[in-house]
Amino acid sequence: MLKKIFNKETILYLVFGVLTTVVNLISFKLLNVLLGKDLYLVSNVIAWFVSVIFAFIVNKLFVFESKSWEIKSTLKEIGKFFSARVFSLVVEEVGLLLLVDVAGLKYFTLNLIENFAISGEMISKVILAVIVVVMNYFFSKFFIFGKDKKNEE
Numbered sequence: 001m002l003k004k005i006f007n008k009e010t011i012l013y014l015v016f017g018v019l020t021t022v023v024n025l026i027s028f029k030l031l032n033v034l035l036g037k038d039l040y041l042v043s044n045v046i047a048w049f050v051s052v053i054f055a056f057i058v059n060k061l062f063v064f065e066s067k068s069w070e071i072k073s074t075l076k077e078i079g080k081f082f083s084a085r086v087f088s089l090v091v092e093e094v095g096l097l098l099l100v101d102v103a104g105l106k107y108f109t110l111n112l113i114e115n116f117a118i119s120g121e122m123i124s125k126v127i128l129a130v131i132v133v134v135m136n137y138f139f140s141k142f143f144i145f146g147k148d149k150k151n152e153e
Helices: 008-035 037-063 071-102 120-144
Strands: 109-113 116-119
Touching (some): 008 037, 037 071, 071 120
16 A cells, blocks of 8 residues: 555655745745735746646656657646646645634744744745645646556556
């Protein structure tokens, strides 16, 4: 049972999912500093776009090994990939709004060590990142890069 769950594909997805999350979090933090904390939802959308481009490339090449760069096939994958990721963006934006503004995490700061604090916005991003990585795996595996059963026979 564990071998089915922890195979090469899921391990690679987890590794590249973590890297994609790092790209997203760093982009979000930089944008949050540049644009200001009040525009955290805008920062999130821009960070999402940057990380989705990164995620598409690494998922296509390394995780699901979809090697074809034929225009028709690639455009179809890009369309599906971005569609699925737009859904996860909506989940993340609504989640951020609920956690930051409704639950009041914008007023929360976690002081880990002297001169290093994590904002409520960033805590919210990390919580939602876990949910989004799992959700995106299933979209990628079964909807975007899944093998076409008709063509394999």
